[in-house]
Amino acid sequence: GKEKWPRGDEKVWKEGSRSVNTDVSSVTKSIVNHVQTSLARQAYNLDNLGAYQAAALSVRDDLILNWNETQMHYTRKAPKRAYYLSLEFLMGRTFDNALLNLGLKDQYREGVTKLGFNMEDLLEQERDAALGNGGLGRLAACYLDSSASQELPVWGYGLRYQYGIFQQLISPEGQQLEQPDPWLAGGENPWELPRLDVSYEVRFYGTAERLPDGRALWQGGQEVLAVAYDVMVPGCYTKNTNNLRLWESKPKRGFDLNSFNAGDYEHAVESSNSAAAITSVLYPNDHTCAQSSISTLGKELRLKQQYFWTAASLADIVRRFKNIGKPFSEFPDYVAIQLNDTHPTLAIPELMRILIDEEEIPWGKAWDIVTNTVFYTNHTVLPEALEKWPVPLMEHLLPRHMQIIYDINLYVVEPSVEKKFPGDRDRLARMSLIEEGFPKQVRMAHLACIGNRKVNGVAELHSDLVKTTILKDFVEFEGQSKFSNVTNGITPRRWLDQCNPELSALISKTLKVDKSVWLKDLDMLKGLLPYAEDAEFRKEWAAIKQRNKERLAHHVETTLGLTVNTNAMFDVQIKRLHEYKRQTLNILGVIHRYLTLKQMSAAERKKVNPRVVFFAGKAAPGYYIAKLTIRLIVNAARIINADPDTRNLLTVYFLPDYSVSLAEVLIPSSDISQHISTAGTEASGTSNMKFCLNGGLLVGTVDGANIEIAEAVGENNVFFFGHLTPAVEDLRYQHMYHPVPVEEKCPALAKVLDKISGGMFGDGGVYEPLLNTIRQNDYYLITEDFDSYIGALEMVDQAYLDKEEWIKKSIRTTANMGKFSSDRAILEYAESFWSIEPVKVT
Ligand code: Z2T
Numbered sequence: 001g002k003e004k005w006p007r008g009d010e011k012v013w014k015e016g017s018r019s020v021n022t023d024v025s026s027v028t029k030s031i032v033n034h035v036q037t038s039l040a041r042q043a044y045n046l047d048n049l050g051a052y053q054a055a056a057l058s059v060r061d062d063l064i065l066n067w068n069e070t071q072m073h074y075t076r077k078a079p080k081r082a083y084y085l086s087l088e089f090l091m092g093r094t095f096d097n098a099l100l101n102l103g104l105k106d107q108y109r110e111g112v113t114k115l116g117f118n119m120e121d122l123l124e125q126e127r128d129a130a131l132g133n134g135g136l137g138r139l140a141a142c143y144l145d146s147s148a149s150q151e152l153p154v155w156g157y158g159l160r161y162q163y164g165i166f167q168q169l170i171s172p173e174g175q176q177l178e179q180p181d182p183w184l185a186g187g188e189n190p191w192e193l194p195r196l197d198v199s200y201e202v203r204f205y206g207t208a209e210r211l212p213d214g215r216a217l218w219q220g221g222q223e224v225l226a227v228a229y230d231v232m233v234p235g236c237y238t239k240n241t242n243n244l245r246l247w248e249s250k251p252k253r254g255f256d257l258n259s260f261n262a263g264d265y266e267h268a269v270e271s272s273n274s275a276a277a278i279t280s281v282l283y284p285n286d287h288t289c290a291q292s293s294i295s296t297l298g299k300e301l302r303l304k305q306q307y308f309w310t311a312a313s314l315a316d317i318v319r320r321f322k323n324i325g326k327p328f329s330e331f332p333d334y335v336a337i338q339l340n341d342t343h344p345t346l347a348i349p350e351l352m353r354i355l356i357d358e359e360e361i362p363w364g365k366a367w368d369i370v371t372n373t374v375f376y377t378n379h380t381v382l383p384e385a386l387e388k389w390p391v392p393l394m395e396h397l398l399p400r401h402m403q404i405i406y407d408i409n410l411y412v413v414e415p416s417v418e419k420k421f422p423g424d425r426d427r428l429a430r431m432s433l434i435e436e437g438f439p440k441q442v443r444m445a446h447l448a449c450i451g452n453r454k455v456n457g458v459a460e461l462h463s464d465l466v467k468t469t470i471l472k473d474f475v476e477f478e479g480q481s482k483f484s485n486v487t488n489g490i491t492p493r494r495w496l497d498q499c500n501p502e503l504s505a506l507i508s509k510t511l512k513v514d515k516s517v518w519l520k521d522l523d524m525l526k527g528l529l530p531y532a533e534d535a536e537f538r539k540e541w542a543a544i545k546q547r548n549k550e551r552l553a554h555h556v557e558t559t560l561g562l563t564v565n566t567n568a569m570f571d572v573q574i575k576r577l578h579e580y581k582r583q584t585l586n587i588l589g590v591i592h593r594y595l596t597l598k599q600m601s602a603a604e605r606k607k608v609n610p611r612v613v614f615f616a617g618k619a620a621p622g623y624y625i626a627k628l629t630i631r632l633i634v635n636a637a638r639i640i641n642a643d644p645d646t647r648n649l650l651t652v653y654f655l656p657d658y659s660v661s662l663a664e665v666l667i668p669s670s671d672i673s674q675h676i677s678t679a680g681t682e683a684s685g686t687s688n689m690k691f692c693l694n695g696g697l698l699v700g701t702v703d704g705a706n707i708e709i710a711e712a713v714g715e716n717n718v719f720f721f722g723h724l725t726p727a728v729e730d731l732r733y734q735h736m737y738h739p740v741p742v743e744e745k746c747p748a749l750a751k752v753l754d755k756i757s758g759g760m761f762g763d764g765g766v767y768e769p770l771l772n773t774i775r776q777n778d779y780y781l782i783t784e785d786f787d788s789y790i791g792a793l794e795m796v797d798q799a800y801l802d803k804e805e806w807i808k809k810s811i812r813t814t815a816n817m818g819k820f821s822s823d824r825a826i827l828e829y830a831e832s833f834w835s836i837e838p839v840k841v842t
Contacts, residue, residue, distance in 0.1 A: 020062045022104065027111040030058040051117045052095070052125035055108060056190040059098050063232040064193070066241040066841070073841045074153050078324050080333060081153045082834040083317055085347060086340035087309065088137030088282070089144070089158045089244060090165075091129040091231075092494070092660030094191045095122075100498055101149075101234040103516070127183050128659050129191075130164035131246075133286040134576045135686050136379050138660065139458075139822075140340055142686075145491040146826040148235030148242040149520060151838040154826075157313035159305060160192075160229045160246035163281040168618050168657045174634030176619055176627050178284075191231055192246070198228035200315040201252065202308050208400035215357045218400040224275040225250040226312030236493050237516040239841040247312045249278035277301065278308050285620045286576045287380060289387040294622075303389060303397055310347045318354055328361055332372035336834035339376045339452070342387045342444035348374060348451035349404040357400070363411065374452040375833050377486075378445070380683050381465050382580065388441040391434065405442055409433045413450060420477060431473045449474050454833050458488045459684035459705040461725065486829055487708055488684040489822035492522050495690045499664035502544045503694065503814075510537065523818035532811040535804075542807050545669070545695060552669040556653065565651060568610035569800055571699075572666055572691070573674040574658055577619035577626035579773065579780050580681040586615070586674055587633045588782070589789055590640070590652055591752045591760075597646045609800055610649045614666060616658035628770040630654065635761040663687070670696035671806075672719070672796055676789065678780045679703045680725035689820040695810040699792055701785070705820075713816040717809045719799075721792035722785040731784055735777045742775055742783055749774075749786040 006013045021027050034054040035041050041050055074081070099105040109119045132138060140156065147154035166178040206221025231244040251272040283294075283302055294302065321334055337347060348370055355366035380386075395402045409432060417428050433450070435441045449455055449471055457463030463485035467475045475483055497504040497519055508515045511527045518524040531537040546566070553564035573586050590613055597605065615633050619626035637652035655662065667673075673691035675682070675698060682704040692698055692709055700706040701722040710718045723731060734740075743750040753771050757764040774782045800806055818824075830836050 018061075018065070020065055020102070021058070022107065024107050024110045024114070027058065027104070027107050028114055030061065031055050031111060031115060034058055048117065048121045049125050051112070051115065052122040053188075053190070055112060055122060056095055056126070059095065059102070059104070059108070060190040060232075062102060062104070063098060063191075063234055063241060066234065066239050067193075067230075067232045067243070069239060070241045070841045071243065074839060075323075077839055078334070079153050079839050080336065080834070080836045081155065081320075082147075082336040082338060082830065082836050083313065084140060084143060084147075084154060084156045084338050084340060085310065085313060085344040086137070086140040086156060086158055087306070087343040088132030088340075089129075089140045089156060089246075090132030090134070090137035090660060091141045092664070093123070093126045093128055095126050096498055097145075097494055098191075098234055100493060101145075101236045103237055127186065128164070128661050129183060130181060130659060131158065131161050131282055133165060133282075133284060135684070136286075136341060139488055139686060142489065142491040142494075142822040143826050143829075144233045144242065144244055145236070145493060146489070146822040148233045148240050149238065149491075149493070150823055150826060150830075151235060151238055151240045151840045152242075152826065152830050152836060153839050154242060154830075154836070156233070156242075156244035157309070157316075158244065158246050159279050159282075159309050160248045161279055161282045165282055165618065166284055166621070170630070170634060170654065170656045174631035174654075176621075176630050178621050180281075193230045193232070195228040195230055198316070199250075200226045200312045202226055202249075202311045204304060204307070204397055206399065208403055210403070214363055215360065216400055216403060218353075218357070222271070222275075223252045224278065224308065225252050226308060226315075228312075228316070236519060240839075245313070245316065247279065247309055249275055249308060251275035278304050284618070285622075287382055287385045287578060287580075288620065288623075289385055299390075300393060300397065303393060306343055307346050307350075307398055307401075310344045310350050313344075314347060314350050314354060328355065328359055328369060329365070331369050335373055336836065337374050338829065338834070339374060339448055341377065341379045342448045345376075345387075345444045345448040345451075346398070346401060348447055349398075349401040349408075352404050352408075353400055356404075363407070367408075367412065370451055372453055375454045375456075375829075376448040376452045377456050377458065378462075378466050378470075378683075379458055381462065381470050382681065383470075386470065387444040388435060389444065391440040391442060394442055402442075405433055405447065408447070408450065417477060427473060431477065445470065446474070454482060454484060456484050456486050456833075457683065458486065459708060460485055460487060461680070461707055462683040462704060465680060465725070484832070486825055486833075487705060487819075488686050488689070489820050489825035490686055490689045490693070491822045492519050492693065494664070495667070496693050500544075500548065500668040500694050502547065503541075503668065506540055506544060520823060522821035522823065525815050525818050528811060528815040532808040532815070538804065538807045538811070541695070541811055542803075545671070545810070548668040548694075552665050555665050556655070560653075560655070562653065564653070565610060565612055565648070568612040568651070569671045569796075570612055570614065570669050571672050571674070572614045572670040572696070573676075574614070574616040574655075574663060574666055575685075575687060577617045577623070577629055579625060580677050582676050582678065582780055582782065583615060583617070583629050583633070584770065584774070584780075585676055585782050585785065585789055586613075587629070587636055587652075588749065588752050588786070589793060590650070591636055591755065592748060592790060593793075594636075594640050594643075594646060594650055595751065595755065597649055598643075605646075605649060608649050609797055611651075613650070613652045614655060615653070616655040616662060616666065618658060625770055625773060628767065632756070632761065632767055632770065639761050663690070667691055667696070668694045670694070671800070672697050672699050675700035675703075675706055676722070676785075677701055677703050678728060678785075679723055680728050681780075682706075689817065692813050693817045693820065695814045697796075697806075697809055697813060699796060709817075709820070712819050713813045717813050719792045719796055721788040723781065728781065731781055732777075732779065735779075735781075739777070745783045746786050748790065749783060 031054045034057040038057050112119050144156050164181040164183050167181050169177040201223050204222045208216045208218045210216045226247040229246045233242040351370050355361040421427050433446050457466040467483050549566045553566050556562050556564050633654045641651045667690050673696050675685050675688040679701050684705040699719045702724050756767050
């Protein structure tokens with residue numbers, strides 16, 4: 001029969017329903033309500049943490065209303081949707097961002113003040129959601145913000161790790177120590193909705209038996225449950241609030257009662273632990289695949305994570321598609337799946353498995369569906385980062401998927417390569433999904449590349465390199481048109497409005513445009529260009545930079561107890577520690593500067609512009625050389641900062657435990673930032689965009705997105721140095737076969753290395769392994785770029801002498817950064833890959 005909706009009296013429902021709190025008095029009412037009921041506390045025993053929790057719960061209520069409406073609306077309209085599968089989402093804090101996107105910051109500030117609290121103190125109470133390593137995970141977070149803000153029907157899928165990226169401690173000797181990050185331990189996370197009703201069973205191990213009809217029966221093994229947690233992602237100045245679905249693993253039954261009855265309690269608990277372990281921790285390696293960096297057991301767990309997450313996500317996507325009631329031939333008209341790197345590549349054989357074994361679709365048709373649905377983004381061309389999984393492990397853990405991968409090789413790769421390049425057995429071996437060896441390995445990038453509709457890199461140069469290096473054979477095989485570029489972007493909401501509110505306000509005032517408009521149409525920043533000539537405007541611009549420096553200094557003072565010279569130029573390099581990113585080049589440059597200062601007369605020193613150099617970043621726990629670099633930075637800083645001859649002119653800080661929230665304080669304060677990777681190694685970089693958007697000037701190599709930033713802001717507003725990508729290969733070859741000692745190649749650098757070896761910064765022997773990477777084959781070309789690097793920093797000093805001209809450069813930089821909004825990037829994905837359109841919630 002026909003059900004009446006709503007049940008009961010419609011008027012009563014209407015009266016009971018609430019809408020988003022938009023005025024101060026309803027905000028305070030809601031906060032007080034949450035204090036009294038949700039928290040079971042009262043005014044007299046409320047601290048900052050409690051006040052934050054109550055305010056957050058109040059914002060959560062608002063988000064839920066919009067989120068619910070959005071999801072209902074998408075379901076009713078049934079548009080084509082896109083799904084962003086990423087093993088990492090580096091979200092940072094949510095409270096401030098949600099308030100800004102909802103346009104309620106002022107109301108909450110006033111309300112919180114009326115209740116006797118300080119908004120800034122409350123914001124500081126929130127822990128970062130640090131479910132990512134670095135650029136790749138933060139990019140995913142920016143793309144979610146832009147999808148919601150552009151009203152696109154996009155969902156993210158990821159894992160709900162109990163522990164995010166480790167917390168970094170630095171010992172007095174400069175050693176990195178890792179501590180767990182139990183980010184959920186504080187109690188309820190107000191930004192997620194546990195969906196215990198949404199769950200799927202995921203199988204591991206067991207046997208796969210081929211049936212005569214082409215299907216297979218995969219049985220036995222271990223089954224675990226994937227439970228959904230939905231994180232609300234509000235768009236900026238829109239009702240659209242998208243969803244990020246994170247999976248948590250649970251044992252299918254609390255205990256295996258059979259073994260429990262048999263008295264084997266330990267075994268029963270163990271299998272329940274092993275299910276829970278799957279989503280317990282984020283792997284902290286950023287540019288090494290699990291294959292080469294972790295133990296056999298750790299390897300298996302990482303592969304389990306990858307399959308657990310892709311299987312649950314695909315089951316969910318397929319279920320949602322089936323609810324529309326269309327035939328599977330139309331799957332690609334309703335679903336686009338973006339693979340964030342090769343981590344979710346198992347989505348390809350998993351979707352094949354679902355279509356063939358469960359939906360009984362013939363192999364060829366299934367392959368058509370898969371290759372029209374899936375898209376793959378590559379994020380690095382560094383060979384050590386390319387994922388490969390041992391065939392024996394795959395066969396053991398995922399027997400059915402291994403069959404499907406062999407089938408793809410047999411039915412797709414081999415015949416078509418043979419047809420196009422008859423008899424070219426070398427090419428076939430190069431392109432095969434399986435790499436020969438002991439053991440054989442599955443090449444995930446090849447699988448990702450063959451099983452999809454489009455492959456893209458993340459900046460122009462990088463996308464070219466993908467085509468000419470790691471996937472060259474596939475371009476020759478499939479043609480250019482499958483391969484393209486989407487240059488990365490960053491969300492101007494967090495990376496300008498939220499982290500630099502004064503600059504945001506000045507921009508709105510100057511453009512005479514409300515930020516709700518220009519934040520979603522970032523090319524409007526161009527309107528600032530004429531104001532570079534306006535002395536009054538320049539004064540305001542410079543004053544904001546100065547206050548941002550003081551804000552950082554205050555932060556360093558309160559957290560580390562160190563005093564920072566805010567009259568100095570702020571020079572910042574913050575990113576994961578890696579040899580290719582060359583923090584080593586930076587610290588060697590700093591030491592060179594120190595030695596030069598020491599040799600100067602007092603009169604000469606008077607002419608030097610003071611500089612404060614900031615470093616921050618985490619090293620992968622097993623990355624010995626990267627950790628040694630931190631140690632050198634910390635110990636060099638200790639000596640240099642203590643030297644009375646120079647400390648007014650040069651100080652160095654390594655800020656521990658780099659995070660999204662720390663970046664939000666550092667970035668707006670920088671005069672220059674360093675992006676100095678060996679040419680051809682940094683796929684894009686995204687912090688370079690954040691600094692420039694906030695009016696910091698870029699010191700960098702001709703690499704990744706640096707190149708496009710220079711094109712946009714003008715070469716005269718950046719400081720470039722170093723060899724270009726085409727030279728790198730030749731130089732490395734020379735280093736291998738015609739080595740030249742550092743003393744000959746670069747005497748200035750040799751002197752710096754000698755001082756370190758000689759013990760200027762403590763026991764020199766400690767640093768030998770690091771110094772030897774430079775003295776020996778110098779893979780990342782420090783000796784080749786050192787002189788031009790020092791030259792670039794001298795240009796910076798020169799340019800900084802003319803303050804007014806410097807500020808003009810800063811203004812012009814910000815004004816020309818519109819291209820780097822993640823709105824532009826996500827719209828490129830939406831239009832040219834996914835074919836999805838905005839669905840506005842009204
Ligand atoms: C990562 O952050 C990046 C690439 C990776 O390759 C892995 C991780 Cl964790 C597997 C970075 C790139 O290094 C950086 O250049 C780029 O801007 C970022 O991804 C987003 O594309």
